[in-house]
Amino acid sequence: MPDPMSRRTALAGLGALGAALLAGCSGGSPGPAGGTLLPASDSGTGTAASDPPSPTPSPTPDVTVTTVTGPVTVPGGATRVVTLDTAELDSAMTLGITPVGAAKAPLDAGLPDYWPASRLAQVAVVGDIxxxxxxxxxxxxxxxxxxxxxxxxxxxxxxxxxxxPTVLTPTTGYPWKDGFQLHAAALDRREQAAAVTGAYARHIDQATRAINGAGAGGKRISIVRFVEGEAPTIRLYGRQSFIGTVLADLGLGRPDSQNADRPDTGITPDQLAQADGDYLFHATYGDPVRSGAAAVLASTAWQGLGAVRAHRAFPVDDQLWFQGIGYTGANLLVAELQRALGA
Structure with missing residues (x-):
C-alpha cells in the first residue's frame, strides 16, 4: 500500500488539479486560507484620476435548495461553513472551501488526516460527529x-x-454522490462540482484500464473493519457503502459475503472465512485491542485466509477508506487500490 509520502504526493497532485479546475470555473483566483474564490483585483494602492470609480460589488443572491426537510435558503456564496460529518467536510474542502468548524469522529484525535495539515489547522473542532x-x-x-x-x-x-441555515442530506455513505450535489448547490458551486465529477470519471476510466491491463480486473476485493465497542463483531462492507461504490466504479468484484445491496454485515471470528477474497483491505477504528483487531490479526484463522497467505492483505487508513466520503477521498482510494493491485 502507498506509504505516507506517496499519499502526500497523490494528494498534492489532486489538489493541484482541483485548484486548476476551480480557478478555471470561477474566472477568479484561489482565495485566502479559507478557500474562498475571489475575482481578480488590482494590486495598486490608488485609482488614477482618469479612471472611473470601482463599482460596489452586488451582493450574491441567496440560494434556496430543496432538502428532505423542505426548502432551505442560504446566503449566496457562503464561505463560513460548519460541517458535522466527514462527507460534508470532504465536499466543502473539495469545492475549495475550508470550513470554519467541523465535527470529528468520536474515537479519533482529530479530523481526517488525508487533508493537508495546513488546511486542517484552520478548522475549529466543534464537537463529535x-x-x-x-x-x-x-x-x-x-x-x-x-x-x-x-x-x-x-x-x-x-x-x-x-x-x-442548515442543510441535511438524508444519510451518508452510499449516496455520497447525491450528497455532494446537494452540498454544491448549497455552497453555490455547481459549476465547480461539474468539473470535480468530470475529473473523477476520467480518473476512474484511466485506473480501470490500468487495473484490467495488469490482469486484476474483476478480482474479488474484501473490505474488513474492526470497530472499538463492537468486538467480537467484525464488519464486512457491502455494495451500499462508500467504499462499495468506489469498487463498483472500478468494475472490481466482491466476495459472496459482501456482494449484496447493504452497507455492511457483522461476522464473528469463527466466521472469518467470509472475510476472504483475492485481495483484502482492513482498517481499525479506535483501539486495536478493544476493537478486537489485535486478537484477530494474530489468530490462526486470519493467517489461514487465502489473501493473507498470498500476501494480498493490506492494512489501510480508516480515516480515508471509511471516513473519506467524497470525491477527494475517492480519488485517493482509487490511487491506493491501483497501486495495491499492481496496476
Whole structure:
C-alpha cells in the first residue's frame, strides 16, 4: 500500500488539479486560507484620476435548495461553513472551501488526516460527529451555513437552524454522490462540482484500464473493519457503502459475503472465512485491542485466509477508506487500490 509520502504526493497532485479546475470555473483566483474564490483585483494602492470609480460589488443572491426537510435558503456564496460529518467536510474542502468548524469522529484525535495539515489547522473542532451539537462552539465560528445529514443530526435540526441555515442530506455513505450535489448547490458551486465529477470519471476510466491491463480486473476485493465497542463483531462492507461504490466504479468484484445491496454485515471470528477474497483491505477504528483487531490479526484463522497467505492483505487508513466520503477521498482510494493491485 502507498506509504505516507506517496499519499502526500497523490494528494498534492489532486489538489493541484482541483485548484486548476476551480480557478478555471470561477474566472477568479484561489482565495485566502479559507478557500474562498475571489475575482481578480488590482494590486495598486490608488485609482488614477482618469479612471472611473470601482463599482460596489452586488451582493450574491441567496440560494434556496430543496432538502428532505423542505426548502432551505442560504446566503449566496457562503464561505463560513460548519460541517458535522466527514462527507460534508470532504465536499466543502473539495469545492475549495475550508470550513470554519467541523465535527470529528468520536474515537479519533482529530479530523481526517488525508487533508493537508495546513488546511486542517484552520478548522475549529466543534464537537463529535453524532453528539448533541455544542451550540456555543458552533456559534463562535459565526457560520453562514451548517452541513450535516439526518442520520447524525436529524434530531438536532431545531438547535442547528437557530445557529445558521442548515442543510441535511438524508444519510451518508452510499449516496455520497447525491450528497455532494446537494452540498454544491448549497455552497453555490455547481459549476465547480461539474468539473470535480468530470475529473473523477476520467480518473476512474484511466485506473480501470490500468487495473484490467495488469490482469486484476474483476478480482474479488474484501473490505474488513474492526470497530472499538463492537468486538467480537467484525464488519464486512457491502455494495451500499462508500467504499462499495468506489469498487463498483472500478468494475472490481466482491466476495459472496459482501456482494449484496447493504452497507455492511457483522461476522464473528469463527466466521472469518467470509472475510476472504483475492485481495483484502482492513482498517481499525479506535483501539486495536478493544476493537478486537489485535486478537484477530494474530489468530490462526486470519493467517489461514487465502489473501493473507498470498500476501494480498493490506492494512489501510480508516480515516480515508471509511471516513473519506467524497470525491477527494475517492480519488485517493482509487490511487491506493491501483497501486495495491499492481496496476
Amino acid at each position: 453524532g453528539a448533541a451539537p455544542d451550540a456555543a462552539r458552533i456559534a463562535a465560528t459565526r457560520p453562514q451555513l451548517i452541513l450535516s445529514n439526518q442520520t447524525r443530526d436529524g434530531g438536532h435540526d431545531g438547535t442547528l437552524r437557530a445557529l445558521a
